[in-house]
Amino acid sequence: MTINYRKVAIVGCGFVGSATAFALMQSGLFSEIVMLDADMAKAEGEALDISHGVPFSKPCDIHAGDYDDVADSSIIIVTAGAAQKPGETRLDLIKKNVGIFKSIIPEISKRNFKGILLIVANPVDILTYAAKQLSGLPDNRVFGSGTVLDSARLRFNLSEHLGVDPRSIHAFIIGEHGDSEFAAWSSANVSGVEISRFCEMRGYFHDHDVAKDNIADEVKNAAYDIISKKRATYYGVAMATKRICEAIIRDEKSILPVSSIQHGRFGLNDVSLSIPVIVGKDGIESEIPFSLNDEEMKKLRESAKTLKEVIKSCDLDVSEE
Incomplete structure (x- = not known):
């Protein structure tokens, strides 16, 4: 057809x-x-x-x-x-x-x-x-759709904190779209300027880690907060879905943290979670050399473990590593 x-x-x-x-x-x-x-x-x-x-x-x-x-x-x-x-x-x-x-x-x-x-x-x-x-x-x-919306929330919160256009912020939430997700701070930047350095430029000289932890927690809990107030979230995810469709239909080769099946990347197998990939007319076209520090690697593996434990309870014929 x-x-x-x-x-x-x-x-x-x-x-x-x-x-x-x-x-x-x-x-x-x-x-x-x-x-x-x-x-x-x-x-x-x-x-x-x-x-x-x-x-x-x-x-x-x-x-x-x-x-x-x-x-x-x-x-x-x-x-x-x-x-x-x-x-x-x-x-x-x-x-x-x-x-x-x-x-x-x-x-x-x-x-x-x-x-x-x-x-x-x-x-x-x-x-x-x-x-x-x-x-x-x-x-x-x-x-x-993975953590495309979560990453947008992260960029929005950072833009509010730093007073800069969210489109100039490059930062990703990765792992599960849910409670075990985390911000990949080691690669986050504002148009090439490392986040902590940009914070100092904006007058925030202390407690960078505290501020980053608070922002990441706000992102993780955003859906719960919205649901408690209006019972559902839908506008943000609709825009995230539109963005993914744009990348596909226009063959943009955009880098997006969609949820995809893992086959050995970072040692992960038989699980679907979000790590940035190139998205175009054929869907996921390729991985990118995305780097994580040791703490982030630990969090990613914990996120994958959480998801795999749930998958095994779903009668989906999951193969063992």
């Missing part, structure tokens, strides 16, 4: 799926957006509502559909899953959402899908691994 590079599908029309469709409608990246949901009326209503904004944007056919309608999509974005509740960790969602994926992913793969499967539902690392196992698609074409 020929891929339609101007077509995207979104499976799941809850807060995240609908916000993503709205962001993509405004982006002009696609001329067709297909929305799927277990509740067809919900998909139809969201598609109709978003369609009414098309006269203020660029031409785009936005409609509800079924799995037969999405087989030729360039990207299928899966946001379907149970919502994270106040007080509930992302990993608490695992068994419910793996069960949902066991009904969704085979429906996609049986239609000889040739595009990219982008997982956005939580817990995204576990569900990315599940999608790979259930779909049989090549690793480069199955990946998750």
